[in-house]
Amino acid sequence: MSTPKTLYDKIWNDHLVSENEDGTSIIYIDRHLVHEVTSPQAFEGLKIANRSVRKPNFTLATADHNIPTTNRDEGISDPESKLQVDTLEENCKEHGITFLSMSDKRQGIVHIIGPEQGFTQPGMTIVCGDSHTSTHGAFGALAWGIGTSEVEHVLATQTLVQTKAKNMQINIQGELPLGVTAKDIVLKIIQTIGTAGGTGYVIEYTGDAIKSLTMEGRMTVCNMSIEAGARAGLISPDEKTIEYLKGRPFSPAENEYQSASDYWLSLASDEGAAYDKTVNIDASDIIPQVTWGTSPEDVVSIDGLVPNPEDERDETKKKSMIRALEYMGLVPNTPLKEVKVDKVFIGSCTNGRIEDLRAASKIAKDRKVADHVNAIIVPGSGLVKQQAEEEGLDKIFIESGFEWREPGCSMCLAMNADKLKPQERCASTSNRNFEGRQGRGGRTHLMSPAMAAAAAINGKLSDCREI
């Protein structure tokens, strides 16, 4: 009998092109997602070396980081953003790569449209010049973010030179309490292992609480693997995965679906497979989580207090806590529920899917956004937007006083016009609370869509279960 293998081992083995003399391996890349910010220099590199794109048909491009979420028909007013988006379109045309432009209703955040189009499938290797490529791991695809040099390498060779990572299992046992979501799970994980806890690892999420999540929820968990330091997160494909992908534009055709599904199910980690490290978390202990500081590991439960640096023994940590609290404009020991917000952002590749908008709309329905709050909803893709409008969610949001925007990355990284002003405080469903992330001097609190909606209604951080 052969040694039991993990999901990661199996995908790795199935993509091994060759092993180099120096211990590295050439790994085949099945699908490549491309966006405007991290690709222009890669295409330029190809041109300089007179190289072509090996597999244009395995590559899908869209513009998401830089594009406006209002007045789309006026085009992009920022000349630099426009040049970057135009450059991507020209590069795609030149190399025969499909490009979903701003006017295409399938356009959206790369990590939302990959799964939505069935471009993302179990057992694949998927890369993109974006750290949140880990999202696609929810399907049991080995997916990770790469830099521009590697984007160029994939364009030219459809492979990457890699060293195999270590494998960590994060097991979330038990049942999630009511009102607690995938976002709360992943924030809890990052708090537990820290932002460097997953460095050097590929994480596989297992356990009943993970299995019980929808595909959307699984994507939220895998999405933030990178905030725990891991380049990739994985969840075994199951019946939910197979059901989700059925009939999507790039999913396997009907006559091949059965054999594809059989292969996908065979990828699950074998019983007794060894991990380099295992972390256990009890789902029933998790309550809605929010961040208080400027690192995604600065997490507390919503019924908690702003932590006090005086309680921290490690000097370096203490110093960074003091700096974070000063930046965030927070006083130690303040109840989180007393912290007022100015802005609310619901969207991003972490939480810009239909299920996220449904959760937020349940809180928003028949309630009003607090007078002093400006709240925006940015669907993750044109199709998410369309679906939400078919369900009447846009009306609920607009009646509550939320702004209903066009799809894109928007205020998650504030490359377009959607950004915080200095000292503005935001309840955000995105993934990073770094200094300046949502605009210079802006203060970000990460949380789930229901929690962000509750913050919008109450005008301060709130427990969505109490609304």
Next chain:
Amino acid sequence: MEKFKKIESNAIPLPMVNVDTDMIIPKQFLKTIKRTGLGKNLFYELRYDEKDAPIDSFVLNQDKYKDSQILITGKNFGCGSSREHAPWSILDYGIKCIIASSFADIFYNNCFKNGILPIKLDESEVTKLQKAAENSLSFTIDLENQKISYFDKNINHEVSFELDKAKKTSLLEGLDDIGLTLAKVNHISDFENKQKSTTPWLYSQQIK
């Protein structure tokens, strides 16, 4: 890529943990379609105030570190996004070696693609080097022999560091990764042919 040569320079001490890529190069500078010219915006929000005036207390604005080629910093350096603009801005500024107790994976990898040497050392060792850097001592970084050395009060200190052999060679030789992989294009074609028979749906449902 240029070959990595021996470095002799003082080092910039930046004793901060979890320095993220948004801090290294904020998003407003990611709109470029070039790799060059980003050095002036390195650590922008720590380095300049809201009116673009240099913040005197920030280490990069101190004259003695003006020509430093080495940065000594805290753990988990380069966490956050995959933007290669981070190493591009570091290199464009003139820094060719970063010393820390740990690095985020994507950033670490991106350094080698750009001829930057990231060195991982124990935290206690990094703290010692930080002190030496604060005293503006001159360091020698010898990649060939995997050694950092500096003189403090006439005593020569030497610190060895570990590095993956493939990564070392790539820096020393300034290798073209893509060229090396393309030399094995037959292996890639063979793999594709095999994959076409084992998982044919990957080839029949292509993007059109």
